[in-house]
Amino acid sequence: MAVQPLDDRILIKPLEAELTTAGGIVLPDTAKEKPQRGKVVATGPGKLLDSGNRASLTISEGDIVLFGKYAGTEIKIDGVEHQIMRESEILGILED
Numbered sequence: 540m541a542v543q544p545l546d547d548r549i550l551i552k553p554l555e556a557e558l559t560t561a562g563g564i565v566l567p568d569t570a571k572e573k574p575q576r577g578k579v580v581a582t583g584p585g586k587l588l589d590s591g592n593r594a595s596l597t598i599s600e601g602d603i604v605l606f607g608k609y610a611g612t613e614i615k616i617d618g619v620e621h622q623i624m625r626e627s628e629i630l631g632i633l634e635d
Contacts, residue, residue, distance in 0.1 A: 576633065
């Protein structure tokens with residue numbers, strides 16, 4: 540099933556949380572935090588302005604982004620966890 544976000548919404552597939560700390564300690568399932576990084580799967584056409592034009596998004600498909608722990612709405616697509624959120628909820632784009 541394909542999902543096309545509306546307006547300035549973005550569909551993100553969260554990346555797996557780290558399994559070990561920087562010091563090499565393995566984290567149990569109960570200590571893992573919600574992922575805060577994800578890959579952009581799809582973007583909407585942009586926010587509709589009062590003039591009738593659409594504002595272009597700075598985020599594009601394939602970008603790796605940072606977002607808040609409780610940002611967006613969690614949804615399942617074909618059994619896979621995704622999040623859908625507005626562009627304004629994204630904190631930044633990670634660069635290589």
